[in-house]
Structure formats: structure tokens, C-alpha cells
Amino acid sequence: xxxxxxxxxxxxxxxxxxxxxxxxxxxxxxxxxxxxxxxxxxxxxxxxxxxxxxxxxxxxxxxxxxxxxxxxxxxxxxxxxxxxxxxxxxxxxxxxxxxxxxxxxxxxxxxxxxxxxxxxxxxxxxxxxxxxxxxxxxxxxxxxxxxxxxxxxxxxxxxxxxxxxxxxxxxxxxxxxxxxxxxxxxxxxxxxxxxxxxxxxxxxxxxxxxxxxxxxxxxxxxxxxxxxxxxxxxxxxxxxxxxxxxxxxxxxxxxxxxxxxxxxxxxxxxxxxxxxxxxxxxxxxxxxxxxxxxxxxxxxxxxxxxxxxxxxxxxxxxxxxxxxxxxxxxxxxxxxxxxxxxxxxxxxxxxxxxxxxxxxxxxxxxxxxxxxxxxxxxxxx
Numbered sequence: 001x002x003x004x005x006x007x008x009x010x011x012x013x014x015x016x017x018x019x020x021x022x023x024x025x026x027x028x029x030x031x032x033x034x035x036x037x038x039x040x041x042x043x044x045x046x047x048x049x050x051x052x053x054x055x056x057x058x059x060x061x062x063x064x065x066x067x068x069x070x071x072x073x074x075x076x077x078x079x080x081x082x083x084x085x086x087x088x089x090x091x092x093x094x095x096x097x098x099x100x101x102x103x104x105x106x107x108x109x110x111x112x113x114x115x116x117x118x119x120x121x122x123x124x125x126x127x128x129x130x131x132x133x134x135x136x137x138x139x140x141x142x143x144x145x146x147x148x149x150x151x152x153x154x155x156x157x158x159x160x161x162x163x164x165x166x167x168x169x170x171x172x173x174x175x176x177x178x179x180x181x182x183x184x185x186x187x188x189x190x191x192x193x194x195x196x197x198x199x200x201x202x203x204x205x206x207x208x209x210x211x212x213x214x215x216x217x218x219x220x221x222x223x224x225x226x227x228x229x230x231x232x233x234x235x236x237x238x239x240x241x242x243x244x245x246x247x248x249x250x251x252x253x254x255x256x257x258x259x260x261x262x263x264x265x266x267x268x269x270x271x272x273x274x275x276x277x278x279x280x281x282x283x284x285x286x287x288x289x290x291x292x293x294x295x296x297x298x299x300x301x302x303x304x305x306x307x308x309x310x311x312x313x314x315x316x317x318x319x320x321x322x323x324x325x326x327x328x329x330x331x332x333x334x335x336x337x338x339x340x341x342x343x344x345x346x347x348x349x350x351x352x353x354x355x356x357x358x359x360x361x362x363x364x365x366x367x368x369x370x371x372x373x374x375x376x377x378x379x380x381x
Contacts, residue, residue: 003334003345006364006378007044009037015368018357019060019096026110027357027366028096029374030057036098037374038110041364044376048113053100061129063095063171064156095171097158099126105160107173117173124163128186132156132211134195157211159198161186166200168214177214182207190229190238199238201226206240208252220250220257227268232276237292239279241267247281249296258298260290269314273321278337280323282311287325289337305335305342315356322379324365326353332367349375 013033020027026047027039034057036050094110105126107117133156157168157176166179166186184203191198197208197217203225208217225243232239238250246261247270269282272292279290279297287305290297307327314325322344326332330352334344351371358365365377 001344002378002380004378004380006376008376009039009044009046009374011035011037011368011372011374013372014370015354015372015374016057017060018355018366018368018374019062020357020359020364020366021062021094021096021110022064022360024360024364027359027374027376028060028062028110029366029368030060030098031372032056034100036060036096036108038096038113039374041359041376048110050096050098050108050113051115052098053102053104053106055101056125057098057100058125058127059099059129061097061131061158063097063131063158064133097129097131097160097169099129099160099162101125103162105129105158105169105173107171117171119160119167119169119173119175121160121162121165121167124165124185126160126162128159128161128189130159130189130191130198132159132195132198133191134193156195159189159191159200159209161189161200164202166209179209179214187226188229188240190231192238193231193233193235199229199231201229201240206238206250218252220252222248227266228270230270230272232272232279232292233274234276236276237272237279237296239270239272241270241281241283245283247279247283247290249292249298251296256296258296260298265310269311271314271316271323273316273323273337274319278316278323280314280316280325280337282314282325285310285327287311287314287323287335289323303337303342305333305337307331307333309352313353313356315358317358317362318360320362322362324356324358326356326367328352330369332356347377349373 011031013031016032017030029037034052036052038048096108105119164181168176182202188201206220210217226240228241240248243266245263249258263283267283271280288302309327309329323335330349335342351369355368367375
């Protein structure tokens with residue numbers, strides 16, 4: 001496999017977030033100072049420089065489109081459910097949401113670089129944004145010619161959090177629902193892959209909010225701060241990275257909980273492989289890769305992928321098997337965890353990675369750094 005630098009760009013501050021458009025043509029890069037660049041994926045040319053948020057930008061999220069994500073029918077429609085959209089049928093998504101320290105969520109038309117809407121959530125920082133994915137079309141037969149149209153006519157919600165406040169926003173910036181204030185600051189959001197519920201974490205618990213009724217489907221208590229959430233792609237596992245140097249796992253459908261403690265540091269780095277078999281975590285000088293098949297990882301020994309400094313970011317590809325892990329000394333590595341010799345490539349950068357982002361087709365890897373550099377690497381073969 002060839003792995004090479006494709007292009008680079010420079011922000012005016014710490015690269016706080018990166019996000020590829022669903023069609024893979026644009027990379028959004030947010031600076032902690034507040035500005036947001038939209039770069040052409042092929043050349044690195046800056047298409048638009050968005051004003052972002054004057055006090056600082058915290059989060060980016062592209063609105064998915066009907067053609068950029070699976071759309072699942074409810075059970076009862078036969079074994080071969082129609083799925084609207086595929087990698088070959090992606091539609092260009094032009095709507096980008098940003099959240100900032102000014103308490104605002106802003107929506108931007110990426111084709112023009114103009115702001116289209118704004119929602120003010122209060123004075124607390126907007127730190128987390130999550131678009132609804134894998135939306136369900138109720139009662140649609142397999143051969144329904146209007147299935148994709150009906151998804152477009154019912155656009156996804158954007159869940160946004162600011163302090164203890166959580167809201168569901170429509171793409172036009174209007175508020176669909178305001179949830180009861182959380183007991184503590186909302187620290188992570190994660191949509192279940194089928195789009196039927198969104199998990200919201202704060203100190204002491206995780207709540208699953210049902211997307212259709214905005215009611216609490218389930219609540220999972222946890223006696224510490226939760227710093228990150230992720231779901232396995234098959235929707236079985238809900239995983240939290242925790243302040244008490246641990247990873248906690250729930251299987252909501254089975255009322256099962258697992259716990260792995262003993263990490264060197266608090267843990268925010270989580271990523272699942274496409275087949276839901278492998279969970280990669282940070283939390284120390286080694287990236288850990290856990291086998292989540294069967295009864296799950298508790299009691300099993302993980303695959304350890306060593307670094308010379310604390311692991312600060314991990315990311316599996318969307319559809320293929322490579323894992324990227326980065327360390328605080330500026331080193332990052334590509335791994336193929338199923339191989340006998342898993343190391344594929346190693347790169348040394350002038351600063352530590354803050355974010356990894358694989359393009360939708362997995363051919364490009366974007367890396368943001370603490371010193372404001374954005375590097376895009378290309379994988380071939």
C-alpha cells in the first residue's frame with residue numbers, strides 16, 4: 001500500500017475539529033480561534049473561509065443526505081430491505097453546522113460560504129453536535145419508488161448541547177424540541193446507527209433519547225464523568241470513555257454492562273471497526289484493540305499497539321480495515337490489526353494530532369494538529 005502526503009493547509013490556531021462532506025469533495029477544518037476553512041479535497045484549495053464563531057469554534061457537523069447514508073426500513077418489510085443510497089450514489093451535502101463559544105449553532109451553505117440560519121442556545125459553549133443518521137422510513141415496502149423522496153422531505157435532526165442544555169434542531173435552525181436540563185454539563189452525544197435514538201452523557205449517567213417522541217428510552221447510571229461516546233456500527237454496543245481511567249460498555253438490548261479499568265490516563269479516544277468486531281481505545285502509551293465479539297472484551301487481553309508517548313487520537317476507516325493512532329509526540333501510525341505484523345506506516349509530524357478524519361471512501365486521511373496544521377494523506381493500493 002502507498003501512503004503519501006497529498007496536501008497541507010494552515011489554520012490560525014489549534015485545529016479543534018475536522019469533518020469531510022458526505023460526498024467527500026470538501027474538508028471543513030475549524031480553528032480554536034473561531035474561523036472555519038472549506039478546502040477542496042483534490043487540491044487543498046480553500047473554497048471558502050467561514051467566519052465561524054468570533055469567540056472560538058468547538059464543533060463541526062455536515063448534514064447527511066438521503067444518498068450519503070443507509071436508510072433502513074422498519075422490520076416486517078422482508079429480508080432484503082431497500083436502502084436508499086450507497087457509496088456510488090452519494091448526493092452532495094452542502095449544509096454544514098458549527099457550534100461555538102458564543103452559545104450559537106450556525107448553519108452554512110458550503111456552495112456559497114454564506115450563513116443560512118442560527119440558533120442561540122444560551123451563554124454556555126456549544127460543544128457537541130450530532131446529526132441524526134440511518135433514519136428509518138416507517139411502513140415502506142421494498143419497492144417503494146418514493147422512499148428516498150420521503151427521506152428528503154423529512155430531514156434529519158441536529159442534536160446540539162450547550163452546558164446542561166440539549167436541543168433538537170431542524171436544518172433551517174428552528175427548534176424541534178428542547179429537552180429537560182441535564183443534571184450536569186452534557187459531555188458527549190452519539191446517535192444509535194439506526195437513527196432511532198441519541199445517547200447523551202453527563203456526569204453520573206447516559207440517557208437514550210428516542211428520536212420520534214423525544215422521550216427517554218433508557219437511562220444508564222455511571223458514577224463518574226463520561227468524556228466520549230461511540231456506538232458499534234451494528235448498534236449492539238454503546239461505549240463510554242471515562243474520567244476514571246476506564247472504558248464502560250453497555251448492550252442496551254440485553255441489559256448487559258462491561259467495564260475495563262486500569263488505563264494510565266482518563267480516556268476520550270474511541271473507535272470501532274466497520275464490522276463491529278474491534279474497539280480501539282487510547283488512555284495511555286499503547287493503543288488498545290479489544291475483541292468485541294460474543295460476550296465482549298471484558299476479561300480478554302487486548303492487542304497493544306505501542307507509541308513513545310500518550311495516545312491522543314484513534315480512528316478506524318469507514319469501510320476498510322485500517323486503524324490510525326496518534327501520540328502526543330507528533331507520531332502517528334497506520335495499522336492493520338488482523339495482520340501478524342500490524343504496522344503499515346509510521347509518520348512523524350511537528351506537533352501532536354488533535355483530530356483524524358477519514359474521507360467517506362477511505363482514500364484520504366485528514367490530520368489536524370495542535371499547532372494549526374492540517375495534513376491530508378492519500379492511501380492507494
